[in-house]
Amino acid sequence: MQISDLYLLNLPQASVYYLPNWLNASRASDLEQRLRDELDWHQGDVKVFGRWHKTPRLQAWHGDPDVQYRYSGKxxxxxxxxxxxxxxxxxxQKMDIATNAVLANLxxxxxxxxxxxxxxxxExxxxxxIASVSLGAERDFLLRHRKLQHKCSLTxxxxxLLVMSGDTQHYWQHSLPVRKKVSESRINLTFRRLRD
Structure with missing residues (x-):
């Protein structure tokens, strides 16, 4: 399988691909439980408008030796x-997606x-x-263009598996909003490649 085998979303100035059943349900559930137990989850801090706040999720950062990631002042x-x-x-890697780190969010x-x-x-x-694997509760993923009035919502x-590539990060922003009716947890893995 290659990236081109995934469903391409019709968005201007973006290359966003989606495959809803990249992992079958049984394997996805097993993986979700393994990651819940294996990873050293912690709640970090994020700087927003000059003030530090607790991150509204748990995180774990894994990758090759000496890989560092800098964002939001940390x-x-x-x-x-x-x-x-x-x-x-x-x-x-078999899909020609080379990564050296993954940011896991719970x-x-x-x-x-x-x-x-x-x-x-x-970096x-x-x-x-950015290759994003979702496990657990279904959540809405929102995209909005920085200048045009284009928006997109995807469950x-x-x-x-969701893959964002090309100029997507230059022209688009994305978010995962609050959904108070969702009581189950979700793990998201965002694989990426950082330069030296």
Missing amino acids: TLNAMPWTPALDNLRFEL YRDGNDKMGWHSDNEP LGEQPV LKHGS
Whole structure:
């Protein structure tokens, strides 16, 4: 399977691909439980408009030795790959998606969220490829163009794969809003390649 085998969303100035059943339900559920147990989840801090706040989700950062990621005024040092994460990384490599790190987010319920942002930090390069694997509760993933009035909403399914590449991060922002009716948890893995 290649990226071109995924469903391409019709968005201007973006290359966003989606495959709702990349992992079958049984494997996705097993993986969700393994990651819940294997990863060293923690609640970090984020700087918003000059003030520090608790991150509204739990996180874990894994990758190659000495890989660091800087965003929102903080630096994350990568923990080693776990067997489950390394296996997913290998499967993405077979699709020509090269990664050296993954940011894992655990949304404990529908109150946990991710605000509007772009993955456009300099260490990700000019046209970053972000491969996002979703496990657990279905949540709405929103996209909005920075200048045009275009918006898009996509429900990320259990076991799905979303790939953002090309100029997407230059022209689009994305978020995962609060959904108070959601009581189940969700794990999201965003695989990426950071430059030296």
